[in-house]
Amino acid sequence: MISHHLGLDYALNPGWMAPYVAGLSVGKARARRCQSCAATSFPPLRVCTCGCLKGDWTDLPGTAQILFRTTGLDGDFGLVHFDGATTKTTLRLQAIPATETRGIIAASGDDLPVLCLTALGGERDG
Amino acid sequence: MQVRDVTVTGAALTPFNRRKDGTGFRDWALSAFEMALERSGLERSDIDALYVASESDFFHLQLNPASVLATELGLTGVAATRCEGGGASGQVAVHTAARAIQAGAAKHVAVIGADPSASSLSGDAVRTLYGFSFDAWTDGMTGLTSTALYALSFQAFAAEHGGTEADLATVTLQNRSNACHNPGAHLPRRDSPQDIADSPAIASPYRRLHCSPLSDGAAAIILSRTDATPRTRIGAARIAGMGAATDHMHLGARADPGFFNAKQMAMQRACADAGATPAEIGLAELYDAYAGTQLQAIAALGLSEDVSRDLNDGAFAPSGRCAINLSGGLMGQGAPVGATGVGQTATCALLLEGRYHPALQPDTLPRYALADTHGGVCTLSAVTILERAERAA
Numbered sequence: 001m002i003s004h005h006l007g008l009d010y011a012l013n014p015g016w017m018a019p020y021v022a023g024l025s026v027g028k029a030r031a032r033r034c035q036s037c038a039a040t041s042f043p044p045l046r047v048c049t050c051g052c053l054k055g056d057w058t059d060l061p062g063t064a065q066i067l068f069r070t071t072g073l074d075g076d077f078g079l080v081h082f083d084g085a086t087t088k089t090t091l092r093l094q095a096i097p098a099t100e101t102r103g104i105i106a107a108s109g110d111d112l113p114v115l116c117l118t119a120l121g122g123e124r125d126g
Numbered sequence: 127m128q129v130r131d132v133t134v135t136g137a138a139l140t141p142f143n144r145r146k147d148g149t150g151f152r153d154w155a156l157s158a159f160e161m162a163l164e165r166s167g168l169e170r171s172d173i174d175a176l177y178v179a180s181e182s183d184f185f186h187l188q189l190n191p192a193s194v195l196a197t198e199l200g201l202t203g204v205a206a207t208r209c210e211g212g213g214a215s216g217q218v219a220v221h222t223a224a225r226a227i228q229a230g231a232a233k234h235v236a237v238i239g240a241d242p243s244a245s246s247l248s249g250d251a252v253r254t255l256y257g258f259s260f261d262a263w264t265d266g267m268t269g270l271t272s273t274a275l276y277a278l279s280f281q282a283f284a285a286e287h288g289g290t291e292a293d294l295a296t297v298t299l300q301n302r303s304n305a306c307h308n309p310g311a312h313l314p315r316r317d318s319p320q321d322i323a324d325s326p327a328i329a330s331p332y333r334r335l336h337c338s339p340l341s342d343g344a345a346a347i348i349l350s351r352t353d354a355t356p357r358t359r360i361g362a363a364r365i366a367g368m369g370a371a372t373d374h375m376h377l378g379a380r381a382d383p384g385f386f387n388a389k390q391m392a393m394q395r396a397c398a399d400a401g402a403t404p405a406e407i408g409l410a411e412l413y414d415a416y417a418g419t420q421l422q423a424i425a426a427l428g429l430s431e432d433v434s435r436d437l438n439d440g441a442f443a444p445s446g447r448c449a450i451n452l453s454g455g456l457m458g459q460g461a462p463v464g465a466t467g468v469g470q471t472a473t474c475a476l477l478l479e480g481r482y483h484p485a486l487q488p489d490t491l492p493r494y495a496l497a498d499t500h501g502g503v504c505t506l507s508a509v510t511i512l513e514r515a516e517r518a519a
Contacts, residue, residue: 001148004187006187017263020263021263043378045376049379068278068281068282068285069278070277070278070281070329070330071327071329072273072277072327072328072329072330073329074253074269074271074274074329075269077270077271077274077275077278077329078278079282079378087378088377088378088383089376089378090264090268090274090278090377090378091268092270112267112268113267114269115264115268116268
């Protein structure tokens, strides 16, 4: 057997999702509001579920209801519904007790655009 | 355009496991190919094209694997295409190959699936990479693992359609019990419900024993235009119908995050193609990446109106009305990703011919068998319906 280490440094551009990614870094839930049916997708959809390609960026309050959660080796994750959004989303749950059903988006800072929900009142400053 | 009928003239699988014998994916691909070719009654020179299913270059560190395997298999000169659709890569390759024959572009083709999913990278590295099987920007970079996404999807399914921890245990025990009769299986085990409950939690409700393993291995089929099939292979199964579909890449953007809508659409298309109904499927190799995934698949494929009830009534047991995952499925037989869908098709073909492992071979052969895979959390689904030949054993 041959052991071989391969390190890869990617330079990835978010393209049209840049406002969403920038929002995550400062703890803003930046959603896409469809110009045709007014559905608000978060994470944003380039093409609305109604088929419309045109939308506008809008900031949601950032609070969300936890619908389902899973706990395990890699931490806690949830399927949540952000207030003001039409769609639901999967994300990381950070320090939210199992008894809590709501949380608020956390800022990811300058690292990877991590979509994370933290306890209400426990969010980091944007 | 005239649509040609397609027959599976050759089918073979290597063992699926974690290789410790110094062999690599090129060796496994050649082994599976040569077995399938021998069973087909054809020669290398008869093969017009090669279709290779391989999920990711990260596994074998070989870009452009189709051209490399063309040389390795002694097929230099044939047209070669690499097919990829995540976990559905194998079925995508089967479909692409069969469509080439139906369109009249080829008479005999080889389909090879191979991936070193177990031995080339650490489990942690594979888990990280699999996070990028979904939307890399929203799920992968967040660190959402495959198991976590499937766990959330199953919870949504159970809340809407039913499904209990006992059902998860039943699927787990049944698939691994079937694998005990498959000499090529990765995880032939006879566990108890307590063993499952005692296994480490991975992402609730999933524990280690609810999960399919990462495996090494290869599978191969030879597809032939039915009117060009060697006379010795006249009893081979035919491809009766194929269907594929996609769902929204974000679980949360789906109207019902627990229901595999793409699988339902793919099955409807395959049934329309075959002129068959889900009720006529008597054998099925389903994509059981996790125990609950099998329950979700059964519902979406229309194989049951009440999945829990039918599961517990034995409808999907080896002697049931629709035996599911006689091979052991991904959970028992294993999952070298690119080989999975090709292996399922090979398994169905061998079963319909009466040439599968004797202890798993049904006494009565159904008319139709189903091979089902998907990629993502059923973001891309591809299913194939095979039909028994009139003169099958």
